[in-house]
């Protein structure tokens with residue numbers, strides 16, 4: 001080694017590298033497939049994404065190879081050079097993440113300050129460029145010719161993020177979400193790549209504003225930069241893309257199993273909650289039109305003057321009794337809760353928060369006053385654990401009322417002053433320390449969701465239902481998300497699929513879009529195609545803005561209503577399948593709804609497939625996302641596939657052209673798959689189902705079905721059942737493999753193409769007996 005100072009210390013999976021110039025770099029071996037790269041920039045090191053110690057005892061070696069130091073586990077090799085460059089390879093020495101040996105070449109521009117002002121004065125957006133001068137650090141990695149990128153949470157654009165740039169800064173974006181918007185409501189700084197076909201992930205755990213350029217500026221490198229924080233990123237390895245995603249969710253946490261009814265259909269509109277009679281009218285219409293429904297959402301109008309934790313009794317005579325009455329009809333109510341607290345000396349939440357110093361302050365110590373729905377508003381300092389505990393305690397108000405969950409909005413946080421943001425220098429807490437808004441901004445919604453989750457859990461002992469608009473990496477542990485204020489335009493139905501697939505790859509197994517579009521006036525055709533496209537989207541909610549054309553299922557003609565009903569019924573039939581998928585997701589760490597590339601990364605046809613998704617491994621959905629289309633091309637990956645509607649069989653690894661008249665969603669089941677088929681119901685019941693059907697697509701198959709009480713945490717103590725359905729050589733077998741949740745199905749029916757076999761539970765043998773076949 002020609003540089004004396006280049007060396008390392010090895011301390012129990014923490015390898016500290018010293019260089020002749022610059023700071024030390026630390027490689028932390030978390031598991032054989034996860035290595036953290038850390039360079040101290042004097043900032044706090046606590047993580048909001050990763051909770052608890054994820055380090056596993058791991059075998060590794062550190063070798064001084066002369067010109068570089070090599071750190072090796074069974075899955076990853078890191079090579080560190082005296083010039084501070086680091087390269088990561090998989091165990092077979094395939095390059096995964098290599099530092100770029102060159103300088104950035106900024107895109108040329110013909111814009112000087114004078115022209116900038118001219119262009120802006122006409123109203124054109126002029127994006128500030130990420131330059132080395134306005135960030136704290138940049139990390140450049142080399143880019144291979146065919147490298148593709150996925151993940152990043154719910155950004156705009158297409159599935160493969162190569163060639164685009166993105167920012168991580170949670171923002172309320174009330175205008176049309178286009179490919180040109182570099183950031184929306186969430187910041188999930190994880191990116192997955194495939195270099196020459198070999199998968200990896202990079203998770204940058206930094207809450208400050210950061211930037212990704214994924215091959216827009218250059219074909220030779222991609223880069224990440226941030227305006228603050230430490231250099232702190234995780235290299236995620238794994239044999240397959242699925243293994244890499246599972247490693248990411250191992251680190252940041254997995255989407256917990258929801259209550260079963262959360263998978264039911266949900267209806268919302270800004271405006272329903274102006275009165276109990278209006279809400280009841282919606283419930284009546286669902287009953288009248290024979291449409292299943294589980295939840296009605298209450299937007300901001302139920303509150304008293306937009307004050308959090310209040311319920312206006314001039315609009316809802318007796319809110320608690322009303323919630324109860326709706327509950328008896330099988331419908332739950334989900335109130336919204338905003339981040340900003342109204343400034344009002346007569347309002348207990350404000351008074352209490354002020355007395356305890358719980359709101360965010362200006363640098364001079366005075367409480368910062370912004371403006372949101374209630375007018376002058378203050379913002380809880382959620383970085384302070386005492387503030388979260390206080391918020392969680394007040395959540396009990398909704399729990400006691402019987403509300404089914406909390407819908408967090410405006411938690412970027414949004415502000416009507418200061419260009420929609422809070423000023424960067426506002427004082428927040430990061431635990432016990434003081435810090436700034438610049439650091440805490442991207443975790444504001446995360447921490448508000450965590451507080452809501454903990455409050456609901458403490459008050460109800462059930463699996464909390466929290467929905468949030470803003471999120472950071474790891475928020476999936478506490479909250480479901482929706483993609484914010486989309487619009488009733490076809491491009492947003494198109495966007496929904498890559499956006500939800502991106503969220504799924506980024507840990508958020510439970511997510512959805514506003515069906516029909518939130519802003520603007522929907523059309524019957526758009527609404528129809530949107531509900532079809534959402535039939536297996538985990539969060540299925542129709543939501544719209546005040547003043548837009550009504551978009552309830554009955555708002556148009558008979559045909560629209562009938563098709564809508566058809567897909568709601570299909571949804572309820574498939575809830576047991578979805579619930580099984582969620583159960584699996586909690587252990588596998590893989591999403592329920594997923595892009596084809598996650599299952600078929602070797603198949604290049606899947607790399608840029610924007611308009612199809614898989615649900616688990618065996619159902620493929622190929623919605624119509626273009627106005628007027630009644631046919632479409634569908635890519636079926638390797639294997640054989642069965643058309644859900646007519647049992648036509650197709651060989652995969654090819655495109656097929658399928659008919660899709662307005663009432664038909666192209667839907668395929670992998671051949672030789674068994675799918676649970678729930679009963680026809682109007683709401684998900686709290687009572688255990690007494691009977692279940694299983695449908696066999698193809699000639700054989702085996703399936704493991706999960707059952708628990710659908711509500712609380714007892715399943716974590718093993719209180720659940722597992723049924724194994726096995727069909728082979730014309731033999732049909734039903735086996736209760738695990739029986740630790742008391743109620744079981746009294747009857748089970750297995751339907752094959754030719755047979756209909758009925759089984760009955762025999763309590764003596766604790767097994768099923770086949771009673772008839774026809």
Ligand code: MIG
Nearest residue numbers: 270299300336409469484485
């Ligand atoms: O746009 O509370 O994204 O779902 O209906 C204003 C009113 C604030 C934004 C949410 C939207 C909600 C609306 N809110």
